[in-house]
Amino acid sequence: MDRHEFAAPGGTSTSGGGSRRTFLKPSDDHRPRTGPLVMEERGGKAVSGEEGTVFYNNPYTGMAIRSQRARLPIAKNRNHILYALEKYQTLIVVGETGCGKSTQVPQYLLEAGWCADGRMVGVTQPRRVAAITLAARVAEEVDTLLGQDVGYIVRFDDATDNETKIKYMTDGILLREMFTDPLLSKYSVLMVDEAHERTTNTDILLGLLRRIITVRSDLRVVISSATLDAELFRNFFELNETNDQEKNTSTIISVEGRTHPVTVLYTKTSVPSYLTTTVETVLKIHQDEMPGDILAFLTGQDEVEEVCKKIREQSVRLKNCDKLWVVPCYGSLPPREQMKAFESTPHGTRKVVIATNIAETSVTIPGIAYVIDCGYVKLRALNPKNGIETLMKIPISRSSAEQRAGRAGRIRPGKAYRLYPEEQFAKLPQSTVPEIQRCDLAPTILQMKALGIQNIHRFHYLSRPPSASVICAFELLYALGAVDIKCLLTNPLGIQISEFPLPPMHSKCLLNSGHEDFTCSEEMATIIAMLQIQDIFITPSGGGGARHRADVSRRKFSVEEGDHLTYLNVYTSYVDHKRSKSWCDENFLNYRGLKRADAVRAQLVALMKRFGVRMLSSRGDIGATERITRCLVTGFFSQAARYHYTGKYLTVKEDYPFSVYKGSAVMFSSDYPKWVIFTEVLADSIRDITVVDPQWLYELAPHYYEFGTDNEIAKKRARKGNEDNENNSDEDSS
DNA sequence: GCGTGAACG
Incomplete structure (x- = not known):
């Protein structure tokens, strides 16, 4: 059977891709990707007295996380990557986290002489820890002291000197650097890592880089991304407006990660409480399945603590099986507690990590063979009713579900238990709405203004923010005195606020x-x-x-x-x-x-x-x-x-x-x-x-409030509404 | 008694 028929419901876009330029030949991967058709109840009935959840796996849509496209490990792509950067200005490197692209590519560039003229290779990360640990690893591989040839800068921590050639940093730091060096003239290559996460900082940075490459033809941009968004990034950075493919300025290279196929199981019906089902599923896996640690995704600290407690209580009653070691993992946990999730599991014990979304991107827990996905996540979003950001619990996207499931396939073939029916998965949005389209834009717009972007409306966005939030942001910035009636940054107040x-x-x-x-x-x-x-x-x-x-x-x-x-x-x-x-x-x-x-x-x-x-x-x-x-x-x-x-x-x-x-x-x-x-x-x-x-x-705040009756406040509000419209049209025309 | 995803400068 052709392996394409096993494509993930959301992963089909990774096959095909005929127009995509690739340097690679197909690999010979014929591993079986089917799992058991039905997970039947064996032994341990559900504890709460209700009938246990039945999971099933449809072999025709059941997902194999490993991409169907042919790829080679990063080391075998060295020359392709270097060649691509001779020919193309922008290179999209596709590969799962852990395939070595964030550590290897900068080293290839260093060896190939991209730092010879005293300029640097910069690598940006969405998170501080990633920037620091990657720099440390590469410094070791290149055999220099951290902070010399290889260094990093994050807030409160600068480990670079003026000899630094490869510099890791958070994307927030690079944006700040652009205040003083708008064309990033110190860099010969910039690599933007984890771009698929689509944080606001990354999105703004990519928009700015898009502008810089039209001015600086010597600058090279490497975007590292997961499979799904590669075309989006390629098209975004493509400067060639003709039909002549030979003139393309942007290309994609896929590299192989060390991932294994993951069998995905869905529930037959919706579950009444994913907390109860999580507990139940953990115990079921523990009794019925091969050794291998379990990772369960929930939405918040309270849920994590509750489920941990219930598993501990109920696992006491289990007979004739290994011990269960229950470890919570969420952001506000002190680092020492968080580290427990990384400790290796003693023999004769199965580790169960109950985590929030922190385990989806920020931390990678080793040894996981089973993933349980509740299907929800808490996200910050702007409430259109009051213009205030709040935290909301919403269903995850398909790519998020795949990311979660993929956590089961890092050491060997694994299983992912989705606590929702497959029909529901099909209805989920393809990807999570990028942060820039959900959140309060006032800080972002202020920063963009400070970086000299005159026209916020015409900025080349990867995803355009909703105009309602742009208006809302300008309204606040105007009230604070950071911008004037023409939406220009005020001097000195606006400049100082932005710094x-x-x-x-x-x-x-x-x-x-x-x-x-x-x-x-x-x-x-x-x-x-x-x-x-x-x-x-x-x-x-x-x-x-x-x-x-x-x-x-x-x-x-x-x-x-x-x-x-x-x-x-x-x-x-x-x-x-x-x-x-x-x-x-x-x-x-x-x-x-x-x-x-x-x-x-x-x-x-x-x-x-x-x-x-x-x-x-x-x-x-x-x-x-x-x-x-x-x-x-x-x-x-x-x-x-x-x-x-x-x-x-x-x-x-x-x-x-x-x-x-x-x-x-x-x-x-x-x-x-x-x-x-x-x-x-x-x-x-x-x-x-x-x-x-x-x-x-x-x-x-006399400009914002007027003393008087509610009626006057209402009139003021209406008047302000008109001003906003004018402000916005100013933006459009300027 | 009740309630706070992850992250950045």
Whole structure:
């Protein structure tokens, strides 16, 4: 049977591809790719009393993760790659993570003399750890000290010298470099790794590189991507507008990864609760299947902890089988705990890693043979109803499901259990909506403006962001004074706001804090630094006593003015206690987080000084809290809300109802404050709340609020709407 | 009692 008939439902686009240029011959891979037709219940009935889930696998659509296209390992492609870069300006290298492209290609380029004239090969990564570990590995392979010929730069950590030839960095760093070197003249080749992940930074970077290659014909761009998006990238970078293929400037090379086929199993019907089914499936695999570790994907920390607990409880009853070692894995877990997922499994034990989406891209857990996929993910998205970003649980895309399943095939042929029927898989979107089309664009647009992109509308996007979010972003930037009515970056305010490594509302507070009306720059630097850390207070996962003590400790720091002054309190106490780890532990504070706040704060203060912000403290002054709060209003005025008798807070702008996040300091005061500003939103709750006087809103953001009746506010709103339209048409015509 | 995907400067 022709292997193409076994194509993955979402992977068919990887076959065919007749127009694609390839240097390779087909390989002889005839491994069988079928799995058992039906997974029947054997032994262990479902524990909850309901009937166990039956999985099945359709051999005609069952997926083989390994691509059908002919490919060779990266080393055998060395000359093809070098030849391609002589002939083409842009090269798309297709291959799964782990095929060696991110470590090998830069070395080939170095050997071939692409760094001979003192210029560098730059490699960008979406994540810090990846940049650092890749640099370390390549330094070892090239046999130099890290930071010399091979180095890396990430925020807070520069390991390069002026001799560095291969430089790994996060794409955020390269974007910042373009502030001072818009044509990236220090680089002869730029390799953009993991471009298929489509983070906003990567997308903007690719758009800018697309522009640079039209000016710099000597620059080479290497895009490394998964199979699915290769054509998109190739077409995006293709400068040849004629039909003459010989004049093409962009090409694709596929290299082979070390992956094995994965049998995909679906449930026959939808499952009532994927949490229960995950537990059930883990136990079933453990009893019925060959040795090999299990990786289960869930959506959040709470789900992970719950499932871990249930598996531990229920596995005790299992007889006549190996031990189960249950390991949780999610982002906010301390690194030491996270590392447990990487430890090798002792003999006679099966490891079960229960993970969030962190295991889909960020970390690769070795030894996995079985994957369980709940079919959902939590994503940040802009709520069109209120213009605020929130976290939502949504079904995953087909490519995401394939990525998850692929995690089972890294050591040997594996199995992926999808906790949803195959019909549902077919209905899923092909790929996840790129971040740039989902998220708040204000920081991105500000950065683009600062990079000299006059016309945001006409920028060459890989995926165009929705115009509603562009308008929303300009509205905010205009209200902050970062851009003028013509959408041009203001000087110096807009330029300074854009230079902070912060969201624009945060930078605005810092720049105002030295003003004589506020005189609280020391305090504001602390508060804004603290806002960059997610979990300042630790909530112990265990039950009862520890949880209660954590809560008591939290109340101790809390002040009725709200969360921002509470954070200021925490940080000042932390410094007063000599930044002691044991003090943090006693008080259930996140020591790592506070250390990071320290580093962030130092960076912010340095920038503030550079922009002439006077560093002043109002500690102990009468009226200090009011000045600090008023300064916060100058940045966060657009996120104001008032108390409604229903117990919710209605935003001033859209009357959108929010609940208060339970841990907020304002929950500890006897009465709900009437007016607040908030700086963080999760789902339908506001967090990081500070009590304000509504008068301040009109006083400090008169251009945004008008004192008066709701009717006047409505009129103002309507007028603002017209301005936005004008702004937008300005953009279009400029 | 209840609730926070992953990541970047």
